[in-house]
Amino acid sequence: MQNSILDKFTKEALDAARASNTYRTMRLLESPEAAHIELHTAIEGAPRHQILLASNSYLDLANIGELKQAMAEAVLEWGTGSGGARLTTGNKIPHEALEAEIAKFKGEEAAITFNTGYMANVGTISALCGKNDFIFSDELNHASIIDGIRLSRAKCFVYKHNDMADLERAIADAKKAFLETAREQSAENFRGLIVTDAVFSMDGDLANLPELLQITKKHEVLLMIDEAHATGVLGRTGRGLAEHYGCAHADITLGTLSKAVAAEGGFVAGKQQLIDFLRNKARSFIFTTAMAPAVAASAHNNLKFIEAHPERVQQLQDNVKFFCERLRSEGLNVPTSPSAIIPIVIGDEAKAMHISEALQKEGLLIPAIRYPTVAKGAARLRASLMATHTRKDLEFAAKKIISAINNPVSSLRGT
Template sequence: MFDINNKLKFIKENNLYREIRYLSMPQDKVTIIDGRRVLLMSSNNYLGLCNHHKVKQAAIDAIKEYGLGSGGSRLTTGSYDLHKKLEKKIAKFKGCEAALIFNTGYMANVGVISAICNEDYYIFSDELNHASIIDGCRLSKGKVIVYKHNDIKDLEDKVKAINPKKGIIVTDSVFSMDGDIANIPEIIRIGKENNLLTMVDEAHATGVIGNNGKGSSEYFSCDVDITVGTLSKAIGSEGGFVCGNKEIIDYLKNKARSFIFSTALSPAVINGAIASFDVLKNDNSLVRKLQSNVSYLCKGLRNIGFDINSESPIIPIIIGEEDKAVEFSNRLLEEGIYIPAIRYPTVKKGKARLRMTVMATHSYEDIDFVIQKINEIKKYIKL
């Protein structure tokens, strides 16, 4: 069949072959993957909300009241009062005038960038931005200028060299594979000085950074023009969202193709997300516990020789060669710890890593166990 078999062979020979692993328990700190009980150190369910009793109950209540599927796209019959309620909550949480729910964070990025930008636009994009931003840029047909990762000087030089009439700067706020945080205040400054829109993807920042988990606006006390996020990570549900002023949101409802041409999210996941935001509104203890676990894990890793300092729960151990990363991950699995090896094309070739994440539900004892096992295994792998 064409050259698919050769392509598959190439992927396997280069240690880039991926296989799906199946969970048979809730996504929590201890789960069952492919029949094996493991300590999960790679989930984006950072606050444990996807298995929170209030969140689950809200989803059950919504199914009882509304049924399961939404039955239509957002602009036909698929929008429920619950969608409107969640959009209001998200806008308030993020301190924006309005919000719009998309079916995934991926669809939000693709939809927003392709709706706003066209051939006349310059898009300044961080080299480590998420694939959904990259795909949105490609789809928009805008002129994409990639700047060095979180390098404000490189960004400013590139903006000044082009001096575009129309443009946007787009960045992840917490980078998904590195866990570092973009210099958003400087990005806003460059945007204002050069009359460019600014957009951040808060997929890994929402519920995570800032005292109350509100994301980069709380962390830095400053606001971009367009905020994109997902409900599928710390919020523990599913879906994506965009926040901005009323005009932007109104425009996206009319123009973002990934919003228009897809069946709306089920009332159950929407009501679950509403419950998650209520949990966050009333109590920041989960966010505080997450942040304290991040510090504890980083300190432990430094004690065993890794130069690691993260403010987000994404804590990668860079291994480099793909085969070594896979071996490290497999050995951890034998010890009952699940941390997948992340390889090309998710990260650059030769930058394979263990993408470790910590959750608010982990205890310090869990973290001590992980550090001990990493320390033991690293001696065999020869980093």
């Protein structure tokens, strides 16, 4: 009886996903993450060798010999796992060395690491805010931010994407609601947090950090920035959004070590007191086994490599500029942004899937992103570039993408 209920429930959900062209499957890569990969493919006629235009490993560090060797040596020294939570027996020298390096890289007093960027967002937001607080969230924020807000039980006001006027309206509405429901309170007791992605993962555009800083000062609220797709990508040396704009930092800077840094984990950087607070209050830090020491050592080494090789950051930024200019020259409406994410909006989910499959047959892996990751009818190809893509790679990719979009009938047929 119970199995039949479960089968019915799951089948209905899966059938609905297939009918709406939102059913998901996984690809299997048979080689390390790099600009060129070998793909185990079930698409008839598609070559195994593909140019990868879908990776978050923006600086292509995962396959550098010296960095792989350093991680291998860390495994031999520290073993394969940590054996405990950081507050019991899991805290090892590589963890603390990594946190010191993150703080240095980000120009902050201190840092704390989490096992994933998702855990960093969930743990930080739910530790900082409670049911009597107010959070102001950009409508295109990542799911981990949304889930952190839900766990906090704070009152959430969602503002229009990158719309500073709407953000100020939301803060004004929240302050009014606070005073109306807590008449014994004064405006001084209002606690608010603005939280936003630094680089929005599906559109590739940037949060307006200078204006956000002005708003936080004006309204006496806190600002948290998630630099998952900004660290190692933005700024002259890859330090992120503040370096890009040449402005002050947010109160709380969060990020990941799994994208441009090419390791695993998440982090928060900021004042020492903030880090001490999270170490004592963030449940996703307290109640989990620490990341493997070798992983922490790998992230540490990779961050130091980025520090020593700012030219790799510049090469990524040059690739983005070249690729976007090439697409625009053929009439494609792609946004102007220094991030490594270039959305090519198709609209229809089925059409986006067919174009992606047609491109894979040409040796170009660029996935179709569909609902619920983006809004219905806003399906797109999400190109993400790496520092090691050559001009030849990017010229080939641009040519194939333009051809597939301008000739949708032949693309759908795979010809």
